[in-house]
Amino acid sequence: MLPVIFVMPIIQLIILVNAATFEMKNIKLCIVDQDLSTYSRNLSSKFEGSPYFVIEKRTFSAKEAIKYIDRGVITAAIVIPKGFEKKIVRNEKNIKIQVLVDAINGTNAGVSQAYIVSILQDYNKQILSKLLPANSPGNGIETSRRFWYNPELNYKTFMVPGILVLLITIISFILSGMNIVREKEMGTIEQINVTPIKKYQFIAGKLIPFWIIGLFELAFGLTIGKLLFDIPLVGNLGLVFGFAAIYLIVLLALGLLVSTIVNTQQQAMFISFFFMVVFILMSGLFTGIENMPEWAQIADKVNPLAYFIEVMRMILLKGSGISDILYQLFAIIIFAVIMIWLAVWRYKKIS
Amino acid sequence: MNFVEINNISKSYGSHKALLETSFSVKKGELFGVIGPDGAGKTTLFRILTTLLLADSGSARISEYDIFKDYKKIRQIVGYMPGRFSLYQDLTVEENLAFFATIFGTTIKENYELIKDIYVQIEPFKDRQAGKLSGGMKQKLALSCALIHKPEILILDEPTTGVDAVSRKEFWDLLRKFKNMGITIIVSTPYMDEASLCDRVSLMQEGKIMQINTPDNIINNYKPILFEIHSNNMHDLLIKLRKYHNNSNVFLFGQTVHYSSINEINKDDLKMYLKNNGHANVEINVCTPTIEDCFLWLMNQNN
Numbered sequence: 001m002l003p004v005i006f007v008m009p010i011i012q013l014i015i016l017v018n019a020a021t022f023e024m025k026n027i028k029l030c031i032v033d034q035d036l037s038t039y040s041r042n043l044s045s046k047f048e049g050s051p052y053f054v055i056e057k058r059t060f061s062a063k064e065a066i067k068y069i070d071r072g073v074i075t076a077a078i079v080i081p082k083g084f085e086k087k088i089v090r091n092e093k094n095i096k097i098q099v100l101v102d103a104i105n106g107t108n109a110g111v112s113q114a115y116i117v118s119i120l121q122d123y124n125k126q127i128l129s130k131l132l133p134a135n136s137p138g139n140g141i142e143t144s145r146r147f148w149y150n151p152e153l154n155y156k157t158f159m160v161p162g163i164l165v166l167l168i169t170i171i172s173f174i175l176s177g178m179n180i181v182r183e184k185e186m187g188t189i190e191q192i193n194v195t196p197i198k199k200y201q202f203i204a205g206k207l208i209p210f211w212i213i214g215l216f217e218l219a220f221g222l223t224i225g226k227l228l229f230d231i232p233l234v235g236n237l238g239l240v241f242g243f244a245a246i247y248l249i250v251l252l253a254l255g256l257l258v259s260t261i262v263n264t265q266q267q268a269m270f271i272s273f274f275f276m277v278v279f280i281l282m283s284g285l286f287t288g289i290e291n292m293p294e295w296a297q298i299a300d301k302v303n304p305l306a307y308f309i310e311v312m313r314m315i316l317l318k319g320s321g322i323s324d325i326l327y328q329l330f331a332i333i334i335f336a337v338i339m340i341w342l343a344v345w346r347y348k349k350i351s
Numbered sequence: 352m353n354f355v356e357i358n359n360i361s362k363s364y365g366s367h368k369a370l371l372e373t374s375f376s377v378k379k380g381e382l383f384g385v386i387g388p389d390g391a392g393k394t395t396l397f398r399i400l401t402t403l404l405l406a407d408s409g410s411a412r413i414s415e416y417d418i419f420k421d422y423k424k425i426r427q428i429v430g431y432m433p434g435r436f437s438l439y440q441d442l443t444v445e446e447n448l449a450f451f452a453t454i455f456g457t458t459i460k461e462n463y464e465l466i467k468d469i470y471v472q473i474e475p476f477k478d479r480q481a482g483k484l485s486g487g488m489k490q491k492l493a494l495s496c497a498l499i500h501k502p503e504i505l506i507l508d509e510p511t512t513g514v515d516a517v518s519r520k521e522f523w524d525l526l527r528k529f530k531n532m533g534i535t536i537i538v539s540t541p542y543m544d545e546a547s548l549c550d551r552v553s554l555m556q557e558g559k560i561m562q563i564n565t566p567d568n569i570i571n572n573y574k575p576i577l578f579e580i581h582s583n584n585m586h587d588l589l590i591k592l593r594k595y596h597n598n599s600n601v602f603l604f605g606q607t608v609h610y611s612s613i614n615e616i617n618k619d620d621l622k623m624y625l626k627n628n629g630h631a632n633v634e635i636n637v638c639t640p641t642i643e644d645c646f647l648w649l650m651n652q653n654n
Contacts, residue, residue: 187437191496194401194431195454196423349403 005175009167009217013224016163017156020286027112030057030065030077037085043097043123047078052115062098069102076101076112088127149317157232160225161312162285167221169305170276172214172248176255177272179206180347181265193349203344207252214248215241235315239322243315246332247308253339260346279305307332354379354504354535355400360409362395369395371558372409377537377551382530384549385539386646392558393539394434397508400537401431413504427455430502432493434509434539440482444473444492447481448499455500465532466495469525487518494525504535511540523548543643554646561649566642573645575611578621579604579638582630591628595621600651609644 031044047053056074059065065077079098087095099116103109150157183189192202218241225231255272262268282289282296283305289297300306307328314320322329353376362370370392377383385393398404400411402422410417416424438447448466452459463470469491476484481492490510497505507526511519523545530536530550538549546552546566553563562569582588585608592601592610599612610621618635625633640648 186440187433187435188439189437190403190433190435191431191437191451192454193403194426194429195451196426196456197454 005171005213005217006220009171009221010224012167013160013163013221014228016166017159017229020159020163024108024111024115025052026054027052027076027115028056028074029053030059030068030074031055032059032062032065032077032079034060034082035080035084039085039088039127040080043080043120044078046119046123050115050119062100065100069100072102074102075108076116078116088131091131156229157317158313159285160229160231161316162283162309164218164221164225165283165305165309165312166280166285168214168217168244168248169251169279169308171217172210172251173255173276174269174272175213176206176210176252177258177268178255178265179210180256180259181262181268184263185265199344199347199349203253203256203340203347206256207249210252210255211245211248214252215244218244231316233316234319236319236321239325240312240315243308243311243325243329243332246329246336247304250304250332250335250339253336253343256343257339257346260343260348279303282306283309285309301331302335304332304335352379353377354381355383355411355413355537357396357400357411358409360396360399360406360411362392362399362404362406369558370399370406373558373560374409375553375560375563377535380530380533380535382526382536382538382548382550384546384552385537385555386541386543386546386552386642387539387555388541390557391555393555394508395558396555397431397506397537397539401429401506402426403431427500428503430497430500430505432490432497432505432507432510434512436481436489436493438481438489438493438496441480443478443480444484445477447492448495451496452499457500459499462499462501465501466498468528469495469498472521487514487521490514490518490522491525494522498529502534504537505529507536507538509539509541511542511545519545543641543646546642552642554642554649556646556650556653559653561646561653569642569645570640573640573648575600575613575648576616577638577640577644578610578616578618579636580608580610580625581606581634582608582625583632584630588625588630588633591625591630595624600648602647604643609638611640611644611648 029047031047033040033044044055048055057065057068059068062077062079065074065079068074069077077100079100081096081098084095084097097120099113099120101109101113101116180189183192222233222237222240226233254275258268258271258275262271282292282300282303284300285305289300289306292300311320311325311328314325318324355377357376358374359372360370360374361368361372373392373396385396387393395404399406400413400418402418402425405419410419412418413425414428416428418425439450442450448459448470452462459466473484473488473491473495476488481489484492494507494510497507505526511522514522519542526536526538527548540546546569549566551563551565552569554561554569562572564572580588580592585603588608589601589603592608593599596612596614596616598614599610601608601610603609610616618637622633622635625635
């Protein structure tokens with residue numbers, strides 16, 4: 001069991017952080033240049049120069065481009081229609097370019113589309129300044145962007161704290177969920193139940209070892225995150241561990257609760273998985289909670305993972321202090337009290 | 352006053368009735384055996400007595416404590432050994448003992464006197480994991496753990512099932528010793544030959560107690576004459592004997608067939624009948640019944 005507890009998080013951290021990224025590079029593109037003019041070539045060279053795109057195909061027919069999408073050869077196609085340059089030079093209105101995106105994976109499609117549009121806009125600006133000096137950027141509104149807390153929009157910085165939460169959650173929840181039920185399967189619970197041991201003593205005995213393992217795992221994971229991914233540790237680490245300590249109690253008590261209800265490890269596994277999957281997918285790790293429908297946001301109020309991931313990111317990346325996370329702290333304390341009470345109450349020494 | 356008193360305890364699992372209005376009492380310092388085949392309700396009875404299971408109806412007490420109201424007190428004075436080996440298999444022999452001693456708020460040293468006789472037998476293996484012990488050793492360790500808090504009563508659920516003959520004998524010798532120390536012992540077993548080692552036994556069948564008595568009295572109460580019959584063709588002998596009289600009890604007992612009947616049977620008549628039915632070399636002797644004969648007889652009567 002020990003190697004599982006310690007090797008698993010390292011491997012998961014390394015694999016997940018590197019793999020679970022929305023950052024897209026090398027989007028395969030097909031340029032359908034039906035104009036073959038200076039302007040159209042300029043535009044396609046913009047795509048060529050971008051690190052995000054690879055020009056996989058060039059053709060003259062939009063139909064053929066769609067075929068490529070069908071076959072999965074390319075992710076997106078840009079169709080520059082005939083007369084593109086002529087319209088620009090004549091300063092006509094409604095000059096159109098078609099963008100076709102493979103939306104099998106909705107998220108990918110959204111990101112590719114956004115990248116393409118931003119390049120097109122850039123190009124648009126260039127033309128405007130060239131053709132209409134009066135409208136040059138000096139006269140318009142220029143936006144200058146600065147990304148706080150993660151200036152380079154480094155995906156790993158954002159993911160490591162979240163995935164760390166995921167790891168200690170899985171470890172603590174599964175370990176505690178399997179625990180009492182294993183005693184049931186082995187029959188050892190019989191022998192324990194005839195002893196005068198108190199319920200809270202028994203539950204405490206079950207919680208504390210996993211609690212220590214969980215905190216150790218967090219320390220371990222943060223070290224790896226710092227050494228391997230160079231994540232910023234801006235805030236107070238003591239606060240992170242303090243929050244984690246309470247958070248772990250919630251998870252462990254939930255695991256024990258599952259364990260007291262079911263009769264076999266198999267059942268425990270199924271129920272744990274049910275909770276895990278719901279908690280993780282709604283945790284805000286991959287998709288922002290703000291983007292969820294309202295009912296889901298309300299439901300997320302009872303998702304301990306969501307609180308912890310938020311707090312981890314706030315403290316580690318932003319350097320938030322205790323006053324900034326009071327709401328989350330109170331919520332998690334309330335969960336802890338409820339879950340402990342439920343676990344102790346559900347664990348009966350008499351059947 | 353009786354040390355254990357059980358009145359009309361009933362328990363059913365769904366529609367299956369595991370215990371039917373069971374009542375009996377055990378005196379202080381008695382070695383009381385509960386004998387019955389698998390599924391007779393022995394384990395259910397023991398789990399109710401050890402407060403692990405709630406009975407549907409009836410009442411019971413151990414010493415002055417009610418098993419429902421004073422279950423906390425009961426747990427202090429009872430040493431229970433479940434039928435399944437229930438110690439921590441990944442702890443060593445010594446760790447298991449120390450663990451259970453601690454839970455009961457005592458130490459191995461404090462009650463060493465009590466478990467000394469068993470402990471010297473398992474001591475050579477004290478650093479071995481409990482899961483890696485042999486069956487007999489496991490049972491001895493479990494018994495030590497059940498004794499570690501100096502209980503007033505031991506409740507042992509089939510302690511000798513799956514244990515070799517030598518270890519079984521050793522185990523019963525130990526039980527005798529503890530009985531002599533004044534510990535009340537309730538023990539269940541599916542082995543009829545172990546019944547004679549108890550002070551009193553209750554014969555259980557399908558959740559009912561058929562008889563409670565001393566082993567000797569149970570044998571004395573056996574009314575019919577018991578014949579021990581041997582022939583060349585045992586299978587055919589069984590068939591023929593079953594046809595001889597209604598209401599008779601015929602079963603294989605080692606190398607012979609035991610035969611008894613409600614009706615009065617004449618040995619010579621029986622011999623004639625068997626000879627006429629192709630059993631020329633038949634041997635018939637009257638023999639003294641064992642507990643097993645009594646049990647099967649009672650079982651037949653009840654059906």
